[in-house]
Amino acid sequence: MAQRQKGIQDHARKRNQPNVDNKAISQQLENLVKPCVYNQLAYYRSLGMRERILGLPLMLAAVLTLVWRQVPSARELNRMLARENLLWAKATCVSQQALSQRLLTFAASMFEKVLDDLLVPLNQKWQQRQKRKSPLGIAQAEKHFERIWIADASTLEALFGKLKSLENKPLGQLGGRICALVDLQTRYPVKTWFNERPYHHESNFQPQLLEFISPQIVVT
Numbered sequence: 001m002a003q004r005q006k007g008i009q010d011h012a013r014k015r016n017q018p019n020v021d022n023k024a025i026s027q028q029l030e031n032l033v034k035p036c037v038y039n040q041l042a043y044y045r046s047l048g049m050r051e052r053i054l055g056l057p058l059m060l061a062a063v064l065t066l067v068w069r070q071v072p073s074a075r076e077l078n079r080m081l082a083r084e085n086l087l088w089a090k091a092t093c094v095s096q097q098a099l100s101q102r103l104l105t106f107a108a109s110m111f112e113k114v115l116d117d118l119l120v121p122l123n124q125k126w127q128q129r130q131k132r133k134s135p136l137g138i139a140q141a142e143k144h145f146e147r148i149w150i151a152d153a154s155t156l157e158a159l160f161g162k163l164k165s166l167e168n169k170p171l172g173q174l175g176g177r178i179c180a181l182v183d184l185q186t187r188y189p190v191k192t193w194f195n196e197r198p199y200h201h202e203s204n205f206q207p208q209l210l211e212f213i214s215p216q217i218v219v220t
Contacts, residue, residue, distance in 0.1 A: 061089035153202030174198030
């Protein structure tokens with residue numbers, strides 16, 4: 001019997017409509033992320049990116065909405081942007097082509113900078129919360145190490161036909177390889193690395209890991 005071909009997970013359940021907006025979640029996201037976005041305006045300008053309609057605040061709001069509300073396509077995102085406020089970004093009419101091109105060319109380092117800023121208040125909030133008792137194995141490791149981090153790598157899939165400029169690309173095209181370092185206690189990311197080669201074995205991230213970690217830190 002022929003083995004059934006493994007399907008593309010992103011295409012397993014097609015979505016025609018984005019999730020309904022939840023005001024409480026929207027407000028919490030805005031309170032957490034918006035200050036970090038505006039803190040990076042100087043870095044944004046240092047990249048030579050001039051002020052424009054599809055600038056840093058609007059693009060961060062659009063991409064965050066794309067993810068958390070599971071917007072099925074860039075075309076639908078463009079429609080939403082024209083008729084409603086997306087988090088802190090006011091409703092704005094732009095062409096589909098302009099949005100698609102902007103999604104392809106927007107500097108990935110901007111998202112990384114915002115995430116790094118965001119992790120500071122998130123870790124502070126975690127320290128203030130009442131913590132659950134650690135499992136025995138973790139509690140034992142905590143006696144000998146300052147931090148316990150988890151490292152894992154994953155292959156990214158490309159955006160398929162969700163952008164008009166990619167509609168002629170083959171379905172299932174891979175988008176690269178990513179490695180993330182996560183704090184086992186807080187569950188927050190510590191560091192991420194990206195490689196454009198999708199078949200780059202995860203062991204090739206070892207030099208970056210060894211350079212980043214220090215003694216008294218265990219990586220599982």
